[in-house]
Amino acid sequence: MKKYAVGALLVVVLGALFGFRVEHPGSGLKNALGPASSGIVVYKKANQFAVGNKIVINTQTPETSPALVIVRAVAESTLDVQSGAKAEQIKIEDTKGKIVLVIPFIGSILNLIGL
Numbered sequence: 001m002k003k004y005a006v007g008a009l010l011v012v013v014l015g016a017l018f019g020f021r022v023e024h025p026g027s028g029l030k031n032a033l034g035p036a037s038s039g040i041v042v043y044k045k046a047n048q049f050a051v052g053n054k055i056v057i058n059t060q061t062p063e064t065s066p067a068l069v070i071v072r073a074v075a076e077s078t079l080d081v082q083s084g085a086k087a088e089q090i091k092i093e094d095t096k097g098k099i100v101l102v103i104p105f106i107g108s109i110l111n112l113i114g115l
Helices: 002-017 106-112
Strands: 022-025 039-047 054-057 068-074 078-085 084-089 094-102
Touching: 002 022, 022 094, 039 054, 084 106
Parallel strands: none
Antiparallel strands: 022 039, 039 094, 054 068, 054 094, 068 078, 078 084
């Protein structure tokens, strides 16, 4: 068991060094396995985005932040993003990065314990 814990810690540290982060979304895009808040997401920090990228953003309300969205238009300092039927324009500074992996169901456990 100790070997697995050390291995997991090593993966987390190396991932962080290469710009990968883990987040428990509060809202956003749904997938076939449920809402965004029922999973956790692995994303890579980024500052440049293209139409069609699925990204993690900070929202204005703490209950819904962070959110998983899809980029619909790119301007010099803003992005038009969509989360389901909701579309909005955000500043590039409000982005966290591009989604690499969504792990379903683990977020439901985090919701139960209040994280």
